[in-house]
Amino acid sequence: MRTPQSHTALENAPSQSTLEDLRMPVKAKLAAAWTSFMFLYIYVDYLALYKPGFIDVIRAGTVQEFHTGPTFVGMALTLIAIPGLMIMLSVTLPARVNRTINLVVATLYIPVSVFNAAGETSTYAYFYGISIGLEVLLLAFILRSAWTWPRRTA
Structure with a gap:
């Protein structure tokens, strides 16, 4: 005979609610x-190193027709430092400034992402198509999230 306290494990399982x-x-x-x-x-930049001959081109001092001197290295650092800083800024800045900076930076990074495929051969079109597509989708998500930032009513 069952007592009120002797339920099966199935009876005690969480409900199938949302x-x-x-x-x-x-x-x-x-x-x-x-x-x-x-x-x-x-x-994307790291995996590009696996393309045949890519490291030889870098050793020769060029990347996508750019000389790999101090200006190139500084620009490359800037291009990756900005998204890194955006992580911290997105968490710490006040909402109004945060929204504006995210809208501006994400908008500016769309052409930057697309430009990264400039001069590439059709052999790697799939690789760059997927990577640029994902980058642009993430930037669109950032733009949408910042644009639709909820407002507090007075």
Whole structure:
């Protein structure tokens, strides 16, 4: 005979109701998107090193027709430092400034991402098509998240 306390494990299992889905703060969404963008951006450059002859071209002092001197290295550092800084800025800046900076920087990075495929052969069109597509999708997510930032009513 069953007592009120002797329920089976199945009877004590959580119900099949909807999962709790708390609203993520916009700042956290932006930081996560910039983190994803930065990793993708870095790994595209890293994986390009596996293309036959690419390292030889770098050793010869050029990348996509640019001389690999101090200006190139400084520009490359700047291009990766900005998304890295955007992670921190997205979490720490006040909402109004945060929104504006995210809208501006994400907009400016769309042509930067597309330019990275300039001069590439059709052999790697799939590689660059996927990587640029993902980068632009992340930037679009950043733009949408910043643009639709919830407003507090007075």
